[in-house]
Amino acid sequence: DAMVIQNPRYQVTQFGKPVTLSCSQTLNHNVMYWYQQKSSQAPKLLFHYYDKDFNNEADTPDNFQSRRPNTSFCFLDIRSPGLGDAAMYLCATSRDRGLEADTQYFGPGTRLTVL
Template sequence: DAMVIQNPRYQVTQFGKPVTLSCSQTLNHNVMYWYQQKSSQAPKLLFHYYDKDFNNEADTPDNFQSRRPNTSFCFLDIRSPGLGDAAMYLCATSRVVLYSYNEQFFGPGTRLTVL
């Protein structure tokens, strides 16, 4: 089945130790998104890629970076995780052409714990 896959599902890291979360998709969608979701809150968009074009949200901390080496894969790098970065990280994809409003398909998420 075509899907959005996130690995690992659970990630534990230490304060200040860099961590990378990965996302892959078999939907061949041109847009990939990264969201942060803290407990009892709505998902918050961090950034997204439209093909190879990176779009950062204005309030996303510099501590968060992303890479998209090809259509299928996208990575979220947290350079120096703080306790406040503990959250669920959701990857999503959509097929977007100009003026379209297609739904986003979400992966199962990676729950990050920072010790």
């Protein structure tokens, strides 16, 4: 009964080689988020989708892009990974935006290694 699924769990890429991380959800939630989490740090929000409406955080580098082709799936594209992009990437969902009693549910994460 997995709810937020991320693939792959571990990804190794080379410096500068584009990589795509995948997230899917069975919760039918409207909002999907991508976070970057480095070792011993809090998750850092990169962007979120409310339905098809894309919302970028002001400090998210242009190197990071996202696509949401339908309600269930969301992708994180890193166009030219640098060594500093090695991190855990977390996908999360929430039911809707602005609901008072709502919070975020996280997937297991994809650990990205850049060689």
